[in-house]
Amino acid sequence: MTITHVQPDTSAEAIHEILAGDGALVIDDLASVESIDAITAEMETFVEATPHGSDDFSGRTTKRTGALIARSPSSRDLVTHPLILDVAGRLMHQASTFQVHLTQLISIGPDSPSQSIHRDEWAFDFFAFPSDVHPQCNTIWAMTDFTEENGATRLIPGSQDWEVDLGHSVEESVPAEMTKGSCLLYTGKVYHGGGANRSDRVRTGLNLTYCVAWLRQEENQYLSCPREVALTLDDDLLKLMGYRIGAYALGYADDVRDPLDALRGTSGQMGFGVTPKSDGA
Numbered sequence: 001m002t003i004t005h006v007q008p009d010t011s012a013e014a015i016h017e018i019l020a021g022d023g024a025l026v027i028d029d030l031a032s033v034e035s036i037d038a039i040t041a042e043m044e045t046f047v048e049a050t051p052h053g054s055d056d057f058s059g060r061t062t063k064r065t066g067a068l069i070a071r072s073p074s075s076r077d078l079v080t081h082p083l084i085l086d087v088a089g090r091l092m093h094q095a096s097t098f099q100v101h102l103t104q105l106i107s108i109g110p111d112s113p114s115q116s117i118h119r120d121e122w123a124f125d126f127f128a129f130p131s132d133v134h135p136q137c138n139t140i141w142a143m144t145d146f147t148e149e150n151g152a153t154r155l156i157p158g159s160q161d162w163e164v165d166l167g168h169s170v171e172e173s174v175p176a177e178m179t180k181g182s183c184l185l186y187t188g189k190v191y192h193g194g195g196a197n198r199s200d201r202v203r204t205g206l207n208l209t210y211c212v213a214w215l216r217q218e219e220n221q222y223l224s225c226p227r228e229v230a231l232t233l234d235d236d237l238l239k240l241m242g243y244r245i246g247a248y249a250l251g252y253a254d255d256v257r258d259p260l261d262a263l264r265g266t267s268g269q270m271g272f273g274v275t276p277k278s279d280g281a
């Protein structure tokens with residue numbers, strides 16, 4: 001049982017095939033070390049100010065620092081990475097649109113125990129999505145090298161079709177070891193968890209996740225990104241954050257205004273009517 005690694009020039013189709021089959025894979029060195037360093041520098045003061053988690057799942061020696069789109073302009077290229085969005089669209093193909101679910105730096109400190117093994121889609125109230133319906137698609141970008149010793153994310157490849165079970169052990173999982181700049185892609189169904197950090201350095205990953213536009217986002221994008229910052233962002237990023245109609249009629253403002261009009265204070269009525277997908281979803 002291993003985690004497949006592919007090169008950044010691999011096609012979205014081939015990556016999606018591995019993701020659908022194994023539930024996870026690593027794209028080696030997808031981001032440059034310079035872009036990772038730029039994000040780290042932009043986030044430094046925010047990470048310093050972030051308290052440790054208040055429960056075992058969040059991690060009592062782990063920091064979770066969010067609002068990357070507002071706080072780190074350099075992170076926006078990763079949020080909108082064309083290859084990742086292409087693969088995400090393929091995985092969540094039954095939905096007409098998908099959106100940012102959360103942006104979060106996860107800094108696992110030295111002497112942290114393993115996080116319990118879980119599925120990320122349990123966040124949706126443990127709703128039993130059919131095995132072929134993927135409500136979310138996730139990435140963790142390595143901001144530091146990820147090793148077994150420093151708490152690389154651990155996954156159970158192929159576990160996405162398994163029964164719901166809160167008791168899977170860390171021993172069943174393997175570490176997603178990867179170099180700084182690499183990207184772990186995983187579904188909302190695959191069993192995984194943050195690894196134990198037995199090193200003397202912090203392990204940092206950038207968790208950027210996406211969900212279908214008919215579900216609630218884990219990180220509230222309208223509150224995490226102040227309006228004055230949102231007004232500086234381009235339309236494509238704003239739409240990905242949720243400033244668009246998700247599905248037939250979800251998310252309009254007041255008198256059926258496009259959220260982009262509402263954000264900018266412009267008028268204009270929008271029409272409903274997403275054409276049903278040809279695959280019948």
Ligand SMILES: O=C(O)CCC(=O)C(=O)O
Pocket residue numbers: 106115120140151152153154192193194195205
């Ligand atoms: O930090 C990691 O490696 C994974 C964290 C995780 O799976 C989670 O918090 O849901």
Ligand SMILES: [Fe+2]
Pocket residue numbers: 118119120192193
């Ligand atoms: Fe998780």
